Amino acid sequence: MAARTDTAHATEAADAALTREVVDLIASIVSRYHEEYEAAAAQYGLTGAQARVLALLAREPLPMRRIAEQLKCEPSNVTGIVDRLEARGLVERRPDPADRRVKVAAATEAGAQTADRLRSGLTFAREPLAGLSAQERRALRDLLRRMLDMPAG
Amino acid sequence: MAARTDTAHATEAADAALTREVVDLIASIVSRYHEEYEAAAAQYGLTGAQARVLALLAREPLPMRRIAEQLKCEPSNVTGIVDRLEARGLVERRPDPADRRVKVAAATEAGAQTADRLRSGLTFAREPLAGLSAQERRALRDLLRRMLDMPAG
DNA sequence: CCCATTTGCTTGACAACATGAAACATTCAG
DNA sequence: CTGAATGTTTCATGTTGTCAAGCAAATGGG
Numbered sequence: 001m002a003a004r005t006d007t008a009h010a011t012e013a014a015d016a017a018l019t020r021e022v023v024d025l026i027a028s029i030v031s032r033y034h035e036e037y038e039a040a041a042a043q044y045g046l047t048g049a050q051a052r053v054l055a056l057l058a059r060e061p062l063p064m065r066r067i068a069e070q071l072k073c074e075p076s077n078v079t080g081i082v083d084r085l086e087a088r089g090l091v092e093r094r095p096d097p098a099d100r101r102v103k104v105a106a107a108t109e110a111g112a113q114t115a116d117r118l119r120s121g122l123t124f125a126r127e128p129l130a131g132l133s134a135q136e137r138r139a140l141r142d143l144l145r146r147m148l149d150m151p152a153g
Numbered sequence: 154m155a156a157r158t159d160t161a162h163a164t165e166a167a168d169a170a171l172t173r174e175v176v177d178l179i180a181s182i183v184s185r186y187h188e189e190y191e192a193a194a195a196q197y198g199l200t201g202a203q204a205r206v207l208a209l210l211a212r213e214p215l216p217m218r219r220i221a222e223q224l225k226c227e228p229s230n231v232t233g234i235v236d237r238l239e240a241r242g243l244v245e246r247r248p249d250p251a252d253r254r255v256k257v258a259a260a261t262e263a264g265a266q267t268a269d270r271l272r273s274g275l276t277f278a279r280e281p282l283a284g285l286s287a288q289e290r291r292a293l294r295d296l297l298r299r300m301l302d303m304p305a306g
Numbered sequence: 307c308c309c310a311t312t313t314g315c316t317t318g319a320c321a322a323c324a325t326g327a328a329a330c331a332t333t334c335a336g
Numbered sequence: 337c338t339g340a341a342t343g344t345t346t347c348a349t350g351t352t353g354t355c356a357a358g359c360a361a362a363t364g365g366g
Contacts, residue, residue, distance in 0.1 A: 018294065019283075025301065026297070028301055030183045030187070032301070033179065033180070034183070047322065049322080050322090063344095064343070073323085074324070074326075075344065075345090076324085076347095077325075080322075084322085101342065101343045102343060103343080125175070125179050126173075126176055128299070128300040128302065131299060132300075137171050137175055138171065139292060139296065140296045141175050141178060143285065144175065144179070145178060146281070147281040147285075200350095200351065200352080202351080203351090217316095218315080226352085226354085229315080229318095229353090229355080232315070232316055234351085252313090252361080254313065254314045254315070254362070255313095255315085
């Protein structure tokens with residue numbers, strides 16, 4: 001039984017090392033992703049936060065509060081970010097006819113174009129993924145989904 | 154040949170969709186990772202940047218300039234972050250005997266303890282990974298390595 | 307050896323991001 | 337109709353980030 005216990009411990013230790021390795025790899029990916037996202041945004045004179053908001057609004061117009069929820073920050077913070085985007089003509093505030101308290105932020109034509117170009121310029125993850133076969137990418141997709149508790153998609 | 158071309162186009166489109174799906178999943182992971190990292194840091198009254206620097210210095214003491222390189226920011230920025238960590242007794246600046254221009258930042262005993270607790274409290278990526286078999290984690294590790302251009306490790 | 311240059315760090319001015327409290331208008335519930 | 341809750345903004349404050357300027361120390365060509 002001593003041998004079995006030793007084996008079990010060795011397996012546990014190897015497991016922990018493997019997990020730590022994967023966690024470190026994920027940390028590297030997070031770092032690279034941010035780096036490239038900021039750089040891509042900077043090409044259009046945008047900060048990372050501005051680019052994220054613009055990307056959100058290019059999908060669909062959103063009330064200020066919803067933007068804050070997506071960004072996981074306080075609504076008062078969104079005011080300034082949208083201010084700066086609006087000052088550059090990339091976004092506009094519209095009144096919500098259903099609730100006059102609400103201001104709906106929407107991408108302008110120019111804003112939608114910028115968001116499109118920015119998105120297609122995001123080489124990270126897309127370019128390295130090109131080196132993986134379709135089967136491997138499916139495997140990766142399934143593993144990532146399970147990590148995010150999205151078993152079905 | 155029209156049929157073959159159509160098939161090729163269909164495959165390309167499916168490939169692009171798959172890639173976009175994986176990219177979106179990675180974006181989700183990046184978002185979750187950040188969220189949890191900030192929350193874990195906040196438990197110790199630290200910001201994300203402070204926690205990152207403390208984690209670096211818990212591994213080994215570093216000159217200010219090296220910290221800036223790891224953080225991918227200007228050295229002048231590191232001054233403030235280390236100032237705040239030092240004010241709380243988590244980090245200290247030491248002179249470098251080999252080069253008197255250099256200030257080496259090092260985690261104090263308290264800083265190392267905080268870094269340890271913080272790291273072990275990082276549930277994300279570690280907890281979801283527990284649901285994956287060792288074989289799956291190895292597969293994930295290899296796929297992530299290839300994404301990062303680290304074929305061998 | 308000496309001086310110009312480079313290197314490492316800090317300081318100061320400034321902008322963006324982030325929070326929390328307070329103000330305001332509007333909506334909603336009793 | 338009144339009081340509570342909601343959506344947004346403003347203000348004060350702190351952290352992060354950049355860049356330019358400054359100082360101390362190291363380095364290398366004359």
